[in-house]
Amino acid sequence: MQRFAGTNNTVISLCTKIPNKLAVTPTMLKPFLGSDTLESALQRKRLFIIYHEILEGVKSINNTVVCSPIALFYRRDDCKIVSIAIQLFQDKADDNPVFLPSDPKYT
Secondary structure (H helix, E strand, C coil), X not given: CHHHHCCCHHHEEECCCCCCCCCCCHXXXXXXXXXXXXXXXXXXXXXXXXECHHHCCCCCCCCCCCCCCEEEEEECCXXXXXXXXXXXXXXXXXXXXXXXXXXXXXX
C-alpha cells in the first residue's frame, strides 16, 4: 500500500502494455496472475508499472551504481497489489535479469 499512499505515490501508473525494455513473457508471469493471462490482466486493468527511465545514466557522487528500474505489479482478486517482476536497469541483457516472486528471498 505504501506505493499508493506513501510519499512517492505518483510514479506508479496503470500498465496498458508491457514495455519492450522489460524482459518478461506471458509464461514467466503466468504463475503470479491468478486466473488471468497477461493479456486479460492488461485488459482488466489489473497491471501497474513503475518505470524509472529518468534515472538512466544518473551519476552518483561516490561512483555507486544508480539503478533505473522497471517494476510490474498485479492487483489480485483480494484487491492486494503485489510485485510480479522487477528489472533493475532499462535494457534487456544477460546481466540484467528480471526478478520474480518465485526467486529466493535474498536474490
